[in-house]
Amino acid sequence: MAQFWLAFGFGLVTASVLAIAAVGLSLQFGITNYINFAYGDFMALGAYFTYALNSEFLHLNVWIALVGGSLCMGLLAVLFNHFLLGPFARRFNKTFYVLIVTFGLSLIILNAIYSIWGANVRAYNMKIEQVLHIGPFLLTRNQLIVMAISVVMMLLVHLMLKTTRLGKSMRAMSDNTTLAMTSGIDTRRITTITWFLSGTLAGLAGSVLGITEGNVTPAPGELFLFVIFAAVIVGGVGSIYGAMAGAVLIGLATEISAAFFNASYKLDVAFVILILTLLFRPNGLFARPGRA
Amino acid sequence: MPAFWYYVFTLIFFLFDYFILAMGLNIQYGETGILNFAYIGFVAIGSYVTGAVSLPSSAGTGQQYILGLSLPFPINLIIGGLAASALALFVALITLRRLRTDYLAMVLISLSLVLWDLINNYVRLFNGADGLYNVPEPMASVFKLTTNSFVPFFAGVTAAVALILWFLMSRITRSPLGRTFRAIRDDADVAAALGKGVFRYQLTSMLIGAFYAGIGGGLIIQFGGSFNTSAWLPGETFVIFAVIIVGGVGNNLGLLVGALLVETLLIHLPAFLPDIPGHPELIQYIDAMLIGILLMVMLWFRPQGMIPERVRRSPLLSTFSKSDGQQVVVPTSPSSVMTATDSAALRNVDEKDES
Numbered sequence: 001m002a003q004f005w006l007a008f009g010f011g012l013v014t015a016s017v018l019a020i021a022a023v024g025l026s027l028q029f030g031i032t033n034y035i036n037f038a039y040g041d042f043m044a045l046g047a048y049f050t051y052a053l054n055s056e057f058l059h060l061n062v063w064i065a066l067v068g069g070s071l072c073m074g075l076l077a078v079l080f081n082h083f084l085l086g087p088f089a090r091r092f093n094k095t096f097y098v099l100i101v102t103f104g105l106s107l108i109i110l111n112a113i114y115s116i117w118g119a120n121v122r123a124y125n126m127k128i129e130q131v132l133h134i135g136p137f138l139l140t141r142n143q144l145i146v147m148a149i150s151v152v153m154m155l156l157v158h159l160m161l162k163t164t165r166l167g168k169s170m171r172a173m174s175d176n177t178t179l180a181m182t183s184g185i186d187t188r189r190i191t192t193i194t195w196f197l198s199g200t201l202a203g204l205a206g207s208v209l210g211i212t213e214g215n216v217t218p219a220p221g222e223l224f225l226f227v228i229f230a231a232v233i234v235g236g237v238g239s240i241y242g243a244m245a246g247a248v249l250i251g252l253a254t255e256i257s258a259a260f261f262n263a264s265y266k267l268d269v270a271f272v273i274l275i276l277t278l279l280f281r282p283n284g285l286f287a288r289p290g291r292a
Numbered sequence: 293m294p295a296f297w298y299y300v301f302t303l304i305f306f307l308f309d310y311f312i313l314a315m316g317l318n319i320q321y322g323e324t325g326i327l328n329f330a331y332i333g334f335v336a337i338g339s340y341v342t343g344a345v346s347l348p349s350s351a352g353t354g355q356q357y358i359l360g361l362s363l364p365f366p367i368n369l370i371i372g373g374l375a376a377s378a379l380a381l382f383v384a385l386i387t388l389r390r391l392r393t394d395y396l397a398m399v400l401i402s403l404s405l406v407l408w409d410l411i412n413n414y415v416r417l418f419n420g421a422d423g424l425y426n427v428p429e430p431m432a433s434v435f436k437l438t439t440n441s442f443v444p445f446f447a448g449v450t451a452a453v454a455l456i457l458w459f460l461m462s463r464i465t466r467s468p469l470g471r472t473f474r475a476i477r478d479d480a481d482v483a484a485a486l487g488k489g490v491f492r493y494q495l496t497s498m499l500i501g502a503f504y505a506g507i508g509g510g511l512i513i514q515f516g517g518s519f520n521t522s523a524w525l526p527g528e529t530f531v532i533f534a535v536i537i538v539g540g541v542g543n544n545l546g547l548l549v550g551a552l553l554v555e556t557l558l559i560h561l562p563a564f565l566p567d568i569p570g571h572p573e574l575i576q577y578i579d580a581m582l583i584g585i586l587l588m589v590m591l592w593f594r595p596q597g598m599i600p601e602r603v604r605r606s607p608l609l610s611t612f613s614k615s616d617g618q619q620v621v622v623p624t625s626p627s628s629v630m631t632a633t634d635s636a637a638l639r640n641v642d643e644k645d646e647s
Contacts, residue, residue, distance in 0.1 A: 035394045037329070037401065084588070095394055097591055099327060100533060104584040107527050111577040111584075119573070222526060223409065226402040237395060264413040271406040275386060278399065282390040 002136060007259035008252065009137030015251025016150030017209045021224075022231040022243035023157055024201025030174035030238045031194040032085075034095045038106035039202055040225030044218045045109055046073035046203020047210040048117055055125045062126045062211065063145070070203035077199020078192055080105065086191070113218045122216040146208045153204070154244055161240065170194060174238065223267060227254070230270040234277045236284025245286055249273070298443055303556055305447040308454040309511050310551040314535040315461050315544060316504025321533070322541040322601075323465060324497035325477030327397040329529055330383070330404035331505060334376040336524040338506025340411070342372030343424040343513040353426070355419045365430035369453075369510040376506025377499045384498045389491050404526050412521045423520020430514050443515075450511050457504060462544055464500065471604075473497055474542070527580065531555075534587045540597025549598050554583065 025039050036042075050069030054062050084105065088098045129140040161167035169190050172180040181187050209224065210216040227250060235246025250270050257269040277284065313335060320326045328334075346368040347353065349360040363371065387399050412421050429442050430449075437445055464470050472493050475483040484490045513519040531554065539550020590597070 035398055037397075088591070091592075092595070096321075096325070096327060097595070099394060099397055100537070101588055101591065103329065103530055103533070104587050107530050108581045108584040110527070111580040115574055115577040115581075223405055226405040229398045229402050233395065233398065262413075265410075267406055267409045271402060274399070274402065278386060278390055 003259050004256065005136030006138055007256045009139055010258075011252035011255035012147060013139070013143045013212050013251075014255050015248045016147045017205055017212060018227060018231050018251045019150050019244050019247035020153055020201055020208065021205035021228045022235070022247045023154065023240055024198045024205065025228055025232055026235075026238060026240050026243040027157070027170070027201070028194055028198035029232075030240070031170060031177075031191055032089060033177070034089065034098050035102070036085075036198070037099065037102040037225075038080075038109055039198075039228065040220045040222065041106045041109035041113070041218070042073055042077060042199055042202035043206030043209065043220040043224065044113055045076070045206070046070055046199075047206035047216045047220070048113055048122075049073060049203060050207040050210065051117075051122055051124060051216050055122070059125070062124045065124075066204065066207040066211075069207050070200045073203025073206075074196040074198075074200030077195045077202070080199075081192065081195040110218055110222075119218075123214060124210060124216065126211070142211050146212055149204070149208060153201070157240065166190070166193065226267065227270050230274040233274055234285060236286045239284065239286050242284055242286035246284070249285075298440070301444045301447040305443070305450050305511075305515055306555055307548075307551055308447070308450045309508050309515075310532070310535055310555045311454050311548050312450075312457055312504055312511070313508040313532050314539065314547040314551055315457060316501040316508065317532050318501075318536050318542065318544070318547055319461065319464070319473070319497055319504070320501035322536055322543075323470060323473040323477060324494055325393070325480070326388075326494060326498060326501075327393055328400055328498075328501070329397050329526070330400035330407075331501075331532055332524045332526065332528040333404035333407045334379060334502045334505035335509035335512075335528075336407070336411070336519075337379050337509070338372040338376040339509030339513040339519045339524075340418040340424060341375035341506070342368050342510030343427045343519055344418065345371050346427055346430070346514070347424065355422070355424065355426075356416050357419050357424060358417060365514075368430075369507055369514070372510035373503040373506035376502040376509070380498045380502030381495070384495045388494050388498070401526060404529065408521060408524065408526070419520075421521050423518060423523075424513065425518035425520075427513055427517045427519075429517065446515050450515070453507065453511065457507065458544060461504075465542075465544065469493075469496070530587075531583060534583050537587055537595075537597060538590050540599040540601060542601035543597065543599050546597050546599035546601075553598070554586075 021039075021043060025036065028036055028039075046069050048069075049072045050062070050065045053060050053065035053068045058065070060068065085098060085101060088101045092098065126142070129142055131138050131140055132144070134144075159167075161171060169180065169185045170193075172183065172185060173187055173190055177187060180190075206220055209220060231246035231250040232243050233246070234249060235242030235244070250273065253273055254266040254270050258266045261269075313331075316334075317328065317331050320328045320331070341359070344357045344359040345361045345363045346365075347355075347357065347360050348362045383400070383403060387396055391399060411418055414420070418424055429437065429439075430446070431437070435445065465473075472483065472488050475486075475488065476490050476493055480490050483493075509519075512523075535550040535554045536547060537550070538554055539548070540546025
């Protein structure tokens with residue numbers, strides 16, 4: 001049982017990272033209505049920006065570098081949308097084209113990371129932490145901070161969606177872009193802001209992943225992307241709250257299974273959950289009607 | 293044999309192999325509109341299974357793998373193709389009916405990542421991260437081939453296989469089956485409204501495409517003698533997409549041109565370029581970025597590819613339009629052309645030649 005609670009603690013950490021990532025992906029999907037296959041690489045790039053600020057240029061404290069790295073990624077996401085994805089999405093009616101472009105963008109970013117930082121594993125410059133015993137859990141202070149960041153981000157996203165004018169416009173666009181446009185919402189502006197938020201959350205997720213794992217690699221672009229997809233699909237594509245719930249479910253399931261089976265099959269557990277969801281609730285556990 | 297000719301025949305092998313792979317992805321994506329981002333996974337399954345059935349039993353080889361049947365050349369290849377199709381059947385039954393394009397693409401890319409992870413970790417299946425090696429050179433003992441003469445010989449075999457598969461594929465794309473595929477690609481709802489079982493056709497297309505993927509993968513492992521997880525990272529799928537999009541979606545000849553351009557210029561050109569001192573792998577990374585940029589430029593300026601899809605006009609279209617009293621609007625973009633001709637052709641012809 002002790003082992004279960006230990007794994008539960010690690011699961012909460014994974015779920016925290018996953019929730020930030022999944023909400024960022026869902027926000028952007030809800031507005032632009034196509035999946036960003038480069039999202040995992042956005043995460044990796046954000047993590048490397050944080051690394052650059054932390055260990056290469058300004059030698060900032062990792063938590064300050066993380067804010068800077070995330071915002072850089074947000075700005076870069078706006079540029080990607082403005083010069084690449086936006087034009088493709090407007091020009092071609094079929095989502096095929098823009099999906100392939102995001103797939104290509106993923107390849108370009110991944111190789112750009114390899115060109116600049118090389119294939120070696122990097123680590124953030126931060127203090128090595130004592131492990132704290134909190135009830136049945138064994139966590140480092142950094143992991144606790146990451147969980148706190150995640151909870152705060154979820155609350156902020158919730159408040160933004162429900163109480164601000166921006167959030168209201170975003171929800172309107174997510175429901176029906178044309179109707180939102182005719183109601184006087186500046187859809188281009190909302191799209192730009194959404195990309196900024198999505199990119200920032202991706203960068204944040206990548207950086208906190210690097211902090212919790214203890215190393216920075218381009219791997220989120222490949223394997224972690226799939227775990228995000230699993231969380232998003234299990235929660236119901238396009239639903240922000242579904243994405244949060246899916247992240248908790250997938251995060252807990254992968255870590256708890258790792259404690260009892262071979263840890264190398266973590267991803268396969270997520271995939272099995274994904275397939276079961278597709279078989280029995282194809283629209284996700286918290287689907288909104290009329291989607292998927 | 294001089295190293296130069298050795299290299300040329302290697303290029304010829306990969307040209308035709310990529311042609312086969314591109315044909316398989318083209319029938320899924322180019323003809324039927326299934327965005328299969330897991331394509332390289334099917335290639336890998338074909339490759340592993342072909343290797344595993346041609347190797348002798350695994351005891352004493354220092355490798356761990358299933359099967360080990362020592363099967364001779366054409367049979368092992370066909371089993372590899374069928375194995376890839378079997379995987380496609382499993383995937384398609386779960387996903388195709390339930391998901392629209394982009395969710396399907398998400399699930400498929402997840403599939404390829406998980407398959408990669410599984411084969412990497414579950415060593416008993418296909419020897420884990422080391423992959424299969426020492427796969428016997430096909431027919432080498434029959435024709436008394438040496439390592440040197442094997443390369444040109446097998447490049448020729450691959451070209452022959454590619455031509456046979458090309459012939460079969462052109463039969464499929466010209467048949468009512470191919471026409472239905474294209475109608476589904478252009479508008480699945482219209483095709484369904486005209487009485488086509490969209491799911492059944494998409495499934496057929498997945499199976500045919502996966503078979504081609506398996507054959508292409510099987511040829512790779514037989515040519516090189518080894519195959520491991522470093523050879524099929526998800527980015528490889530993108531290279532095959534690049535071949536299709538550069539060459540021309542929905543055009544088999546265009547695929548050969550695309551394979552020539554992408555494969556030869558962008559993948560083998562770096563071998564001739566000098567390394568940047570101190571950064572031995574930089575060329576390779578820049579090259580991968582160039583493939584991505586080339587594809588985006590192509591998509592923007594010439595989305596129909598180097599050799600565009602042929603406008604297929606049914607001879608019945610003119611009579612149909614006349615009798616209807618409507619003017620035939622000559623459309624300009626390939627996709628609207630296909631909608632006009634294929635829907636018309638479907639209405640007119642299919643009852644006759646499909647029943």
